[in-house]
Amino acid sequence: MRRVEIFDTTLRDGEQSAGVNLHLPEKLEIARALVAYGVDTIEAGFPASSPEDFRSVQAIAREVRGVRVAALARSLPADIDAAYEALREAEEPRIHVFIATSPIHMEYKLRLSPDAVVERAVASVLHAKRYVSDVEWSAEDATRSDWDFLVRIVSAVIAAGATVVNLPDTVGYVQPEEYAAMFRYIMERVPGAERVKFSTHCHDDLGLAVANSLAAVRAGATQVEGTINGIGERAGNAALEEIGVALHVRRDFYGVETGLNLRETVRVSKLVSRLTGFPVPPNKAVVGANAFAHESGIHQDGVLKHAATYEIMSPELVGLSSNRLVLGKHSGRHAFREKLAELGLSVTEAEFEELFRAFKELTGKKKTITDDDILALAFDMAHDGERLEIASLQCSFGSHVIPTATVSLRVPGEAPRLESATGKGIVEAVYNAIERLVGGPIELLDYRLQSTSEGPDALGEVFVKVRWHGLVSTGRGVDSDVVLASAKAYVDALNRILIREKTLGDRANTLNEAGVEVAALAPSSDARAGDAEGTGTRAEDSPASGPA
Ligand SMILES: CC(=O)SCCNC(=O)CCNC(=O)[C@H](O)C(C)(C)COP(=O)(O)OP(=O)(O)OC[C@H]1O[C@@H](n2cnc3c(N)ncnc32)[C@H](O)[C@@H]1OP(=O)(O)O
Numbered sequence: 168m169r170r171v172e173i174f175d176t177t178l179r180d181g182e183q184s185a186g187v188n189l190h191l192p193e194k195l196e197i198a199r200a201l202v203a204y205g206v207d208t209i210e211a212g213f214p215a216s217s218p219e220d221f222r223s224v225q226a227i228a229r230e231v232r233g234v235r236v237a238a239l240a241r242s243l244p245a246d247i248d249a250a251y252e253a254l255r256e257a258e259e260p261r262i263h264v265f266i267a268t269s270p271i272h273m274e275y276k277l278r279l280s281p282d283a284v285v286e287r288a289v290a291s292v293l294h295a296k297r298y299v300s301d302v303e304w305s306a307e308d309a310t311r312s313d314w315d316f317l318v319r320i321v322s323a324v325i326a327a328g329a330t331v332v333n334l335p336d337t338v339g340y341v342q343p344e345e346y347a348a349m350f351r352y353i354m355e356r357v358p359g360a361e362r363v364k365f366s367t368h369c370h371d372d373l374g375l376a377v378a379n380s381l382a383a384v385r386a387g388a389t390q391v392e393g394t395i396n397g398i399g400e401r402a403g404n405a406a407l408e409e410i411g412v413a414l415h416v417r418r419d420f421y422g423v424e425t426g427l428n429l430r431e432t433v434r435v436s437k438l439v440s441r442l443t444g445f446p447v448p449p450n451k452a453v454v455g456a457n458a459f460a461h462e463s464g465i466h467q468d469g470v471l472k473h474a475a476t477y478e479i480m481s482p483e484l485v486g487l488s489s490n491r492l493v494l495g496k497h498s499g500r501h502a503f504r505e506k507l508a509e510l511g512l513s514v515t516e517a518e519f520e521e522l523f524r525a526f527k528e529l530t531g532k533k534k535t536i537t538d539d540d541i542l543a544l545a546f547d548m549a550h551d552g553e554r555l556e557i558a559s560l561q562c563s564f565g566s567h568v569i570p571t572a573t574v575s576l577r578v579p580g581e582a583p584r585l586e587s588a589t590g591k592g593i594v595e596a597v598y599n600a601i602e603r604l605v606g607g608p609i610e611l612l613d614y615r616l617q618s619t620s621e622g623p624d625a626l627g628e629v630f631v632k633v634r635w636h637g638l639v640s641t642g643r644g645v646d647s648d649v650v651l652a653s654a655k656a657y658v659d660a661l662n663r664i665l666i667r668e669k670t671l672g673d674r675a676n677t678l679n680e681a682g683v684e685v686a687a688l689a690p691s692s693d694a695r696a697g698d699a700e701g702t703g704t705r706a707e708d709s710p711a712s713g714p715a
């Protein structure tokens with residue numbers, strides 16, 4: 168198979184993304200990850216552009232081994248001198264010189280005639296050749312250049328010693344067939360074309376960067392340039408992870424191979440996303456969070472029967488441990504049954520149908536259905552009414568009173584329990600009272616309050632995350648009164664923990680973050696009577712012990 172080299176320019180063109188500024192330690196970390204990913208060349212920067220870029224290229228050239236390191240330079244002696252200085256200690260240095268060849272760039276930007284551009288291009292290659300044997304030459308804006316002019320200038324730079332000829336689609340303008348035709352046209356007419364590598368470098372202004380790169384490979388290009396996650400100037404560059412996987416999955420079509428270690432794909436993508444602060448969209452090909460997630464019933468059924476029905480590559484190929492079946496409103500019975508089995512819930516056929524109906528109904532109210540939601544549905548079905556519930560709530564708070572809450576809690580199989588407590592705020596007072604009622608300690612890990620809609624009749628919606636009995640759970644409460652919504656959310660989270668303990672039994676311990684043994688609901692206690700925030704009040708009718 169023909170070998171296609173991968174030229175990564177995440178640290179040069181990728182860093183040209185508006186809003187990205189990578190510091191040296193971050194660049195070194197990315198460079199090392201790129202070596203593990205198996206790229207052939209890392210374009211480490213543009214040394215003449217700033218002392219910081221110079222130092223980064225120098226450090227990568229000095230410290231990163233097992234890869235070719237390239238540095239960019241304009242067709243100016245000083246730029247080329249700086250590139251060489253920075254690359255001096257590289258194992259395999261490459262100087263990358265460029266000049267624009269399109270009429271618009273030559274006339275308005277460079278203010279040079281085509282003859283002068285050819286002269287500068289040749290002089291820059293000759294200058295770089297004094298330092299290194301490996302010189303890449305790029306025709307900036309090649310795709311808006313005259314093809315015969317490209318034949319002329321490419322012939323001249325090859326004669327001057329260029330080892331790689333890059334024909335970039337600098338402004339993301341070209342179409343796949345057109346780009347392929349351009350490569351063929353030039354490669355067929357340039358003397359010595361067989362001695363050099365032809366390279367593609369595409370931008371994504373029309374969303375075609377990857378398609379154009381692949382079209383050039385079909386036409387004979389032997390080097391592909393791009394960036395991880397497709398970051399780069401304007402709409403970005405061609406996404407290397409997509410190209411790498413496309414060339415592998417469709418090797419029957421392209422007949423080429425790369426040196427990429429595809430199992431590093433997700434790892435390097437995540438690293439670049441984290442260090443650049445550019446999130447990867449969930450629907451992004453290959454590395455998006457949903458790239459191997461299936462939500463609709465027909466797809467989930469197919470994947471459960473044979474993954475290849477809806478997956479053209481395995482998640483393991485790119486370094487993921489498995490695909491994901493996401494339960495949502497489009498899911499069907501096969502996936503739901505699989506989830507129940509995964510959660511260790513065994514139900515009769517009639518119960519299954521009832522649960523499935525309840526699940527479908529829930530998808531109309533909630534965007535994401537979690538394992539806890541399924542457990543709660545199963546528990547509700549099996550133990551109708553066996554839940555903690557706020558029976559009543561009385562609050563006293565204001566600008567000059569200590570916030571105090573009295574909560575009456577319905578506990579399965581008992582008379583309601585009653586407790587009062589104070590807090591720094593009224594919600595804390597409510598939570599302290601509930602903690603006394605069920606037996607703490609309960610740790611509040613997160614609390615969020617939002618409105619369900621706009622306008623005066625909007626409801627307060629509270630989300631909490633708590634740790635109790637060593638288990639962590641979220642809870643949700645909705646009410647026109649935000650304090651009551653807060654109480655409901657807290658109790659909902661506690662119910663979910665109780666459900667997990669009851670439904671999963673021993674398996675709950677595998678979910679037990681703290682490794683603490685799961686306890687039964689503790690008796691209502693005055694254990695915190697001396698607590699600075701507690702009133703110590705204990706209702707007379709509180710039972711001595713709670714349900715097992
Ligand atoms: C398509 C690409 O991605 S090319 C790489 C683009 N990357 C960058 O530009 C990032 C780094 N750039 C920089 O830090 C700065 O632009 C520098 C340091 C390189 C130059 O800064 P300045 O000297 O202030 O020039 P400025 O950026 O304003 O203008 C660019 C100059 O380079 C010239 N130029 C552009 N390309 C080339 C080239 N390939 N060869 C020679 N000269 C060039 C322009 O004509 C212009 O020259 P002028 O000042 O005589 O009109």
Ligand SMILES: CC(C)C(=O)C(=O)O
Pocket residue numbers: 180265305306307308333335336337338368370
């Ligand atoms: C310098 C060249 C390779 C470039 O980045 C472009 O044309 O987009």
